[in-house]
Amino acid sequence: xxxxxxxxxxxxxxxxxxxxxxxxxxxxxxxxxxxxxxxxxxxxxxxxxxxxxxxxxxxxxxxxxxxxxxxxxxxxxxxxxxxxxxxxxxxxxxxxxxxxxxxxxxxxxxxxxxxxxxxxxxxxxxxxxxxxxxxxxxxxxxxxxxxxxxxxxxxxxxxxxxxxxxxxxxxxxxxxxxxxxxxxxxxxxxxxxxxxxxxxxxxxxxxxxx
Numbered sequence: 001x002x003x004x005x006x007x008x009x010x011x012x013x014x015x016x017x018x019x020x021x022x023x024x025x026x027x028x029x030x031x032x033x034x035x036x037x038x039x040x041x042x043x044x045x046x047x048x049x050x051x052x053x054x055x056x057x058x059x060x061x062x063x064x065x066x067x068x069x070x071x072x073x074x075x076x077x078x079x080x081x082x083x084x085x086x087x088x089x090x091x092x093x094x095x096x097x098x099x100x101x102x103x104x105x106x107x108x109x110x111x112x113x114x115x116x117x118x119x120x121x122x123x124x125x126x127x128x129x130x131x132x133x134x135x136x137x138x139x140x141x142x143x144x145x146x147x148x149x150x151x152x153x154x155x156x157x158x159x160x161x162x163x164x165x166x167x168x169x170x171x172x173x174x175x176x177x178x179x180x181x182x183x184x185x186x187x188x189x190x191x192x193x194x195x196x197x198x199x200x201x202x203x204x205x206x207x208x209x210x
Contacts (some may be wrong), residue, residue: 002119005148008139012114014075016107016173017088022102024144030069032140032146035118038078039090048136050074055094058101072101077115079105101129 003009008085009024009032016022024032035054041047061067074091076082080089087103096103105111115121120136141147 003117003146005146007146009138009144009146010117012106012110012116014104014110015084016098017084017103018098019084019090022104024140027071029142030071032071032073032138034073034075034118034138034140036075036077036115036118036136038076038080039082039086046135051090051094053079054101055096058097059095062097062100070100073104075102075104075111077111077120079108079111094110144160 011023011025014022034053035050037050039047051074054074058072061070076087082105084105085104091098091101091103110133118136118138139147
């Protein structure tokens with residue numbers, strides 16, 4: 001059963017795009033947002049759109065130099081292909097800052113565990129075909145507890161090339177931040193996150209090709 005609001009995010013050891021070991025515990029005290037993808041996604045309005053939205057969030061938040069306690073994660077469920085080197089090349093296409101945004105891979109056992117706990121499903125209809133999967137954004141508060149786990153509620157056909165609307169993950173992330181403090185910096189973070197949502201492409205019947 002997927003984890004819900006208020007549940008502690010389990011800690012795992014993953015490997016980031018720099019080949020470094022990463023645990024969620026390292027980021028306790030920060031508001032986190034995490035999405036799930038694979039680098040070979042062939043549809044520009046799905047996984048690539050998700051990364052582009054995270055890039056926008058990163059840029060806006062970095063512009064506020066007094067905002068320190070936030071981090072973005074993009075976790076691949078295709079570890080066979082998405083090696084650290086592959087993830088780094090992908091991340092660099094979006095101007096990522098490794099101090100603020102980590103692209104993760106790991107063992108299939110750990111990836112299967114966290115995706116199941118976060119309500120992420122992925123599969124191939126045939127060997128060698130791109131993954132089909134649902135889209136999920138998980139927001140974690142400063143205490144390491146899930147503030148919100150959400151799927152986009154509307155759908156666009158990936159073959160149509162339609163620009164997908166941004167979702168409400170940014171609002172959830174800002175509320176998680178505001179729940180811990182009413183400081184000026186946190187209110188500024190809220191405004192920035194609301195103006196650039198990191199939520200990615202929505203599923204059709206909770207799933208999408210690629």
